[in-house]
Amino acid sequence: GQQVMQIPQYQHVQEGEDFTTYCNSSTTLSNIQWYKQRPGGHPVFLIQLVKSGEVKKQKRLTFQFGEAKKNSSLHITATQTTDVGTYFCLLGSSASKIIFGSGTRLSIRP
Amino acid sequence: EAGVAQSPRYKIIEKRQSVAFWCNPISGHATLYWYQQILGQGPKLLIQFQNNGVVDDSQLPKDRFSAERLKGVDSTLKIQPAKLEDSAVYLCASSQDRGPGYGYTFGSGTRLTVV
Secondary structure, three states: OOOEEEEOOEEEEEOOOOEEEEEEEOOOOOEEEEEEEOOOOOOEEEEEEOOOOOEEEEOOEEEEEOOOOOEEEEEEOOOOHHHOEEEEEEEEOOOOOOEEOOOEEEEEEO | OOOOEEEOOEEEEOOOOOEEEEEEOOOOOOEEEEEEEOOOOOOEEEEEEEOOEEEEOOOOOOOOEEEEOHHHOOEEEEEOOOOHHHOEEEEEEEEOOOOOOOOOEEOOOEEEEEO
């Protein structure tokens, strides 16, 4: 069945540094979504990627979908304390279940 | 637009007791999901409804968990009897479409503690 790996599990950065989380699938995806979950909160939808090689930006956040549609990344430029939380990918495949990655927990030193 | 409503927010029960959670999705959202999120892990899908029909319940422990979505609107998730390992946050989400074509909107969740 489909497997997903999200790395790193944790990242602790100095405020102002960049942050990247990666999501890798064992199978080709139809799309991928990214969510942010603040401590004690619920997941909030950030974006969906559908096309091979797609790149989307939201202010300081850059999302990429791999050419083979098996991996994706979320990059935050110049982190701020408001970026603290856990970032999850959600894999969508026509052949397999819809599953969440294990998440990357971002903490920031002011 | 009102969000996904869930109740209760918190519940503490003893093992072997039963508990029920309620969810009211965003109006017009045909698809409703129940997820279990154990502390430090990603959400795990328990059951997915399309209107009032079940699309996927392969990860629902059917010996103790049950869910229904009567009339294709709100939904209840029940655990009977509860085990210690059921302690988790139970999240309800809804979307306009069956698959991940649209982002999911999550409710605030119900934090269950089984003692």
